[in-house]
Amino acid sequence: MPTRSHKNRVVMDSRAIDLAVRRVARAIASRAEGHARVVLVGIQTGGVWLARHLAQHLERLWSAPVPVGQLDISMHRDDLDQRLAPQVHPTAIGFDVTGKTVILVDDVLFSGRTIRAAMDALTDLGRPRRIQLAVLIDRGHRELPIEADFVGKRIATGPTDRVDVRLADTLAASQVVLEKAVRR
Amino acid sequence: MLWTRKDLLDLQSLSVEEITAVLDTARAFRAVGERTIKKVPALRGKTVINLFIEPSTRTRISFELAAQRLSADVINFTAEASSLKKGETLKDTARNLEALNADFIIIRHSAAGAPHFLARVLNAHVVNAGDGAHEHPTQGLLDIFTMREKKGSLQGLRVTILGDILYSRVARSNIWALRKMGAHITLCGPPTLVPRIFEQMECRVTSDLEEAIADADVINLLRIQHERQRKTMFPSLAEYSSLFGINRARLAATKPDVLIMHPGPINRGVEVDSEVADGERSVILEQVTNGLAIRMAALYLVNGGQAASTETPEQAAA
Known part of the structure; x- marks a missing residue:
């Protein structure tokens, strides 16, 4: 194993994150046939923050409340016998997803395996009319045939780089950092 | 994790x-x-x-x-x-x-x-x-899980375990878990079933039921295990019930929000009366x-x- 260190670069500051979230919200609003059946489901843990912020913008655009839920996918992962059991966070979806346009929300789209698990977890809860995917970052390197419907920013990464999305309660303290893997 | x-x-x-x-x-x-x-x-x-x-x-x-x-x-x-x-x-x-x-x-x-x-x-x-x-680790865990869900925290909780402690793996698992989580444990029952050696596990040991349950937040009743006892450890089930069984009168002398727990199967009329087992303070089925x-x-x-x-x-x- 070559030793690795990481060279960090901020790829989105708080202003860029804010603009990207607003742009994604507008895209969701323009694509949706009507707000009545649109619900947001954030994937634990990074997607939950983003779903809440997207919902705030959508509520302003639509002048109507947008239901937000949170989904944990640990029990649906495909690598549970190859790793320590991941911490299970609460799934809290206080509405029926059947017949709804469910927009899954996550911070980073990478292999696509999390989204595969999320779709399985979601369909255990009901039968949505359709499922769409909104992400803040698409970093490429898909291992499954999954694409996002709404993307905040696409960034080029190496497969062993790390994308660290630091989302604080206040937007001002949030940023996205790309940690480049450096082989020596 | x-x-x-x-x-x-x-x-x-x-x-x-x-x-x-x-x-x-x-x-x-x-x-x-x-x-x-x-x-x-x-x-x-x-x-x-x-x-x-x-x-x-x-x-x-x-x-x-x-x-x-x-x-x-x-x-x-x-x-x-x-x-x-x-x-x-x-x-x-x-x-x-x-x-x-x-x-x-x-x-x-x-x-x-x-x-x-x-x-x-x-x-x-x-x-x-x-x-x-x-x-019986999963029983101990489900017991403290039920206590935590109902009481919010285990820290400082007063838990009385009542009955057949000597032969009980449920009691031992409860004691280990509760101690680690910061609860205060009282063990109560006939001296033959609750020997003072349990004091070495940092438990209070008593045969005085009234004292044991007066300030308890949780009363965990253990089944009298006839099958596990090689010789008679107390004169009769009727005597056990009259001295240590939880009935309405005894429940009246406890905290109003005390939890009644039991790992099952219940010997109705021995460890606990039906009135109490099926009453509002009982969380036996939630367990x-x-x-x-x-x-x-x-x-x-x-x-x-x-x-x-x-x-x-x-x-x-x-």
């Missing part, structure tokens, strides 16, 4: 962090049981063997259902139907089960330490479902529901155990 163990054998050896991890995980699994589809694929393709060398119905069913709700395949194996009757050793029986590619072995055995022995000789995950009078969630959590966590060495930091973070 703080859980790295291959097996769940006892609560004595668990840290506060590990116990907390099971309780937190169980809360998520309890929510699964409240859905229309009560099943998740976490153990899809895995084989779970219930190796019950000592008879049990409720614990076996609880483990069986827990495994099925995690999508595992389950085989039940009881002492009556086994070659143990023909003189096969426990080790050989277990090795045969492992040769069938069993991934989990849930064992109940009359000999203390049997699960620990299996865990050493097998690669399969081993979960202790009760070994002699030693421990059953929570037990399923605890066992799902235990299987889920040990499934990932021992994989630590092969895990890369990237996987851990993913």
Whole structure:
């Protein structure tokens, strides 16, 4: 194993994150046939923050409340016998997803395996009319045939780089950092 | 995640962090049981063997259902139907089960330490479902889970365990877990069943029922185990009931929000009157529901155990 260190670069500051979230919200609003059946489901843990912020913008655009839920996918992962059991966070979806346009929300789209698990977890809860995917970052390197419907920013990464999305309660303290893997 | 163990054998050896991890995980699994589809694929393709060398119905069913709700395949194996009757050793029986590619072995055995022995000789995950009078870790966990859900915290909680302590693995698992979590424990019952040696486990020991339950937040009633007693430890069930049974009059002298718990099966009219067992302070049936969630959590966590060495930091973070 070559030793690795990481060279960090901020790829989105708080202003860029804010603009990207607003742009994604507008895209969701323009694509949706009507707000009545649109619900947001954030994937634990990074997607939950983003779903809440997207919902705030959508509520302003639509002048109507947008239901937000949170989904944990640990029990649906495909690598549970190859790793320590991941911490299970609460799934809290206080509405029926059947017949709804469910927009899954996550911070980073990478292999696509999390989204595969999320779709399985979601369909255990009901039968949505359709499922769409909104992400803040698409970093490429898909291992499954999954694409996002709404993307905040696409960034080029190496497969062993790390994308660290630091989302604080206040937007001002949030940023996205790309940690480049450096082989020596 | 703080859980790295291959097996769940006892609560004595668990840290506060590990116990907390099971309780937190169980809360998520309890929510699964409240859905229309009560099943998740976490153990899809895995084989779970219930190796019950000592008879049990409720614990076996609880483990069986827990495994099925995690999508595992389950085989039940009881002492009556086994070659143990023909003189096969426990080790050989277990090795045969492992040769069938069993991934989990849930064992109940009359000999203390049997699960620990299996865990050493097998690669399969081993979960202790009760070994002699030693421990019954999932029962202890479901008991403290129920207390935590109802009372918010275990720190400083006053828990009175009443009845047959001497022969009870449930009592021992409760004591280990409650001590670690910062609760105050009182043990009460006939002196023959509650010897003062338990004071070495930092418990208050008394035979005065009124004193034991007056300021309790939780009263955990243990079943009088006729079958486990080699000789009579008290004159009669009627006398036990009149001295230590919880009835309405005795309940009136407790805190208004005291929880009445019992691991089951209840001897109605012995440890507790029906009025109290079915009353509003009783959480006996919630314990059953929570037990399923605890066992799902235990299987889920040990499934990932021992994989630590092969895990890369990237996987851990993913």
